[in-house]
Amino acid sequence: KAGVTQTPRYLIKTRGQQVTLSCSPISGHRSVSWYQQTPGQGLQFLFEYFSETQRNKGNFPGRFSGRQFSNSRSEMNVSTLELGDSALYLCASSSGLAGRETQYFGPGTRLLVL
């Protein structure tokens, strides 16, 4: 089974721009969660999508948004980029049916905002 894939792997943007990151989950998985990893903050939960619906949300401003398509692929968008948005963005997938499930992470997209 192919693992979770994320594109692009690296991205450089400037302040004020917007960015879209993509995540393809493991085949058959319907839940996709997004996390932001920064030094000193660990992984912080952004949101979870299940069957095209946002099921849970972390404490991030509205500039961070996401969506999920019928094939379970997910995108997250960050508008009006700030320097502090520089981070590794990770997505994780699971079947999403039972809760307490193991989440499988992709390699991440490293975003640098200049």
Place this chain on the structure above:
Amino acid sequence: DQQVKQNSPSLSVQEGRISILNCDYTNSMFDYFLWYKKYPAEGPTFLISISSIKDKNEDGRFTVFLNKSAKHLSLHIVPSQPGDSAVYFCAAGYVGGYQKVTFGIGTKLQVIP
């Protein structure tokens, strides 16, 4: 407010010895706990988990202990191997949170050959 705390940013252990990584949590709603391992340039990989109804779970060289009254868990690696050198994240979740998991900031383990 960090609900999952890993107070040791790094740990060095000799090969063959025991590695003990610690984690504290504050949210009483958490009812399952996980450990993930992360190598550079890779996403975290699941290592082991424990439900709040248990106080110990073992998988090969890895054992997780949970002390609910102290809101503390620990990961023991015996014996430690150089390939175990990575960043270890403690994480916690709860029923009703769906797949939302709260992570600690990680502990970097170095196993010295």
